[in-house]
Amino acid sequence: MRTDLAVIGAGPAGLAAALAASARGVGVTLVDAAAEPGGQFYRQPAAGLGAGRPEALHHRWRTWERLRDGLAASAVRVLTEHHVWCVERTPQGFTVHALLGPEQEEPAEVPARAVLLATGGYEQVLPFPGWTLPGVVTAGGAQAMLKGGLVVPGRRAVVAGTGPLLLPVATGLAAAGVEVAALVESTDPGRLARHGPALAGKLPEGAGYAARLLRHRVPVLARHTVVRAHGDDRLTGVTVAALDAGRVRPGTERQLPCDTLAVGHGMLPHTDLADGLGCRLDGLAAAVDAEQRTDVPGVWAAGEATGIGGAALALAEGHIAGCSAAARLRGTTPDPAPAAVKARTRLRRSAAALDSAYAPPAHWPEQVTDDTVVCRCEEVTAGAVRDALDLGAGDERTVKLLTRAGMGWCQGRMCSAAVAGLAGCPPTPSRRPFARPVPLGVLARQHYSQEGPS
Numbered sequence: 001m002r003t004d005l006a007v008i009g010a011g012p013a014g015l016a017a018a019l020a021a022s023a024r025g026v027g028v029t030l031v032d033a034a035a036e037p038g039g040q041f042y043r044q045p046a047a048g049l050g051a052g053r054p055e056a057l058h059h060r061w062r063t064w065e066r067l068r069d070g071l072a073a074s075a076v077r078v079l080t081e082h083h084v085w086c087v088e089r090t091p092q093g094f095t096v097h098a099l100l101g102p103e104q105e106e107p108a109e110v111p112a113r114a115v116l117l118a119t120g121g122y123e124q125v126l127p128f129p130g131w132t133l134p135g136v137v138t139a140g141g142a143q144a145m146l147k148g149g150l151v152v153p154g155r156r157a158v159v160a161g162t163g164p165l166l167l168p169v170a171t172g173l174a175a176a177g178v179e180v181a182a183l184v185e186s187t188d189p190g191r192l193a194r195h196g197p198a199l200a201g202k203l204p205e206g207a208g209y210a211a212r213l214l215r216h217r218v219p220v221l222a223r224h225t226v227v228r229a230h231g232d233d234r235l236t237g238v239t240v241a242a243l244d245a246g247r248v249r250p251g252t253e254r255q256l257p258c259d260t261l262a263v264g265h266g267m268l269p270h271t272d273l274a275d276g277l278g279c280r281l282d283g284l285a286a287a288v289d290a291e292q293r294t295d296v297p298g299v300w301a302a303g304e305a306t307g308i309g310g311a312a313l314a315l316a317e318g319h320i321a322g323c324s325a326a327a328r329l330r331g332t333t334p335d336p337a338p339a340a341v342k343a344r345t346r347l348r349r350s351a352a353a354l355d356s357a358y359a360p361p362a363h364w365p366e367q368v369t370d371d372t373v374v375c376r377c378e379e380v381t382a383g384a385v386r387d388a389l390d391l392g393a394g395d396e397r398t399v400k401l402l403t404r405a406g407m408g409w410c411q412g413r414m415c416s417a418a419v420a421g422l423a424g425c426p427p428t429p430s431r432r433p434f435a436r437p438v439p440l441g442v443l444a445r446q447h448y449s450q451e452g453p454s
């Protein structure tokens with residue numbers, strides 16, 4: 001069924017955008033790969049689990065209730081379990097191409113006059129010896145198991161890496177009964193202090209996490225990193241060490257027994273669909289103007305697809321984008337709530353401060369031994385990447401051509417930043433024609449229905 005505005009992604013940004021546009025009289029279809037709206041921040045437990053108090057696992061539950069109830073009362077058409085693999089420009093506007101169901105083999109199409117991309121972000125994980133052992137999970141993955149599956153990944157966990165996401169993960173696991181042996185953060189707290197004014201608004205949230213870490217007796221090891229995960233067929237412990245100017249300080253290594261390591265090194269924006277549409281990127285994020293418009297007419301973007309900044313910023317940007325899209329489709333003037341515009345300015349400032357304060361240790365590649373797998377899909381080791389560099393490869397693409405790193409199922413989403421780091425070049429946005437793997441049969445049927453039998 002044709003729609004005025006297709007919003008892709010039902011996280012905070014997409015929900016705010018869909019509600020704002022729908023309230024302004026525009027026909028909205030909200031499309032998401034997940035079984036329920038909510039995105040990463042408001043990930044919901046599966047209905048069959050019968051969660052009695054899902055709010056116990058969430059922050060800002062009232063905001064979620066407002067979004068959920070608003071959606072139920074609105075005219076927004078919600079399409080869940082629709083994995084969008086491409087958005088195509090057509091003479092009438094756009095066609096959103098999706099794959100349905102758990103097997104993702106059944107195609108679906110949503111023709112739309114305009115498109116709003118609210119596809120969020122994904123985690124960056126850098127390799128280290130032992131990181132592929134069972135028991136090592138991403139920090140967000142541990143959080144997703146807890147919020148979506150009501151399960152904990154183990155009994156004794158180390159939470160490690162860098163970034164604000166480690167705080168809800170460590171406190172969430174501890175509150176769920178996991179013994180958190182340490183929160184290992186590579187960033188120097190002094191770097192955060194240097195951004196005092198920009199982060200002033202984040203102080204109450206930070207103080208709340210500090211109090212919860214204290215209450216659950218979680219030791220915090222700042223300026224530390226995990227240098228190795230140990231175990232034969234699954235994780236039994238990790239070695240952590242202190243950092244000095246981004247390098248492991250010799251002699252500071254010590255072992256922490258654990259059955260779970262939840263590790264993450266920040267987030268990256270999901271820009272496959274924006275890139276496929278030809279939208280300009282600013283660094284690794286979709287570039288937008290003050291109304292959240294991309295440079296492709298009829299395409300808006302909001303939330304973490306436009307830069308990592310947290311759920312509150314995603315809500316503000318989504319609202320502004322939804323108001324703009326509705327106005328431009330109806331030929332009126334955008335009327336975003338002034339509070340949302342103010343919040344966006346303030347929250348972008350604190351997001352920029354957090355982004356420059358939190359960073360993986362500058363010399364992390366030094367810890368990656370030659371036998372460490374870097375590209376898990378194609379089983380390419382750091383040694384193979386280094387051999388490619390010795391042969392003259394100086395960028396990710398040439399390393400990929402020489403080693404197959406990034407050519408597998410995830411199409412470089414997991415290993416791209418690692419390969420760039422080993423090659424000593426800045427990460428570049430990957431060009432992927434499709435945002436998801438697409439069965440050949442779906443492509444063939446589409447060609448057949450467009451061209452007819454020959």
Ligand SMILES: Cc1cc2nc3c(=O)[nH]c(=O)nc-3n(C[C@H](O)[C@H](O)[C@H](O)COP(=O)(O)OP(=O)(O)OC[C@H]3O[C@@H](n4cnc5c(N)ncnc54)[C@H](O)[C@@H]3O)c2cc1C
Nearest residue numbers: 009011012013033039040041084120140303304310311314
């Ligand atoms: C795994 C994970 C766990 C997190 N946990 C926390 C936490 O506990 N606390 C916290 O403060 N922050 C957390 N964050 C960060 C937080 O979720 C974000 O700041 C916030 O959700 C951003 O909102 P958004 O609307 O931009 O994107 P998201 O909430 O990420 O929503 C994006 C939506 O787009 C959908 N989508 C993406 N691509 C496609 C596609 N091709 N087809 C169809 N649908 C698609 C996704 O299914 C998702 O529902 C987490 C992030 C991740 C990745």
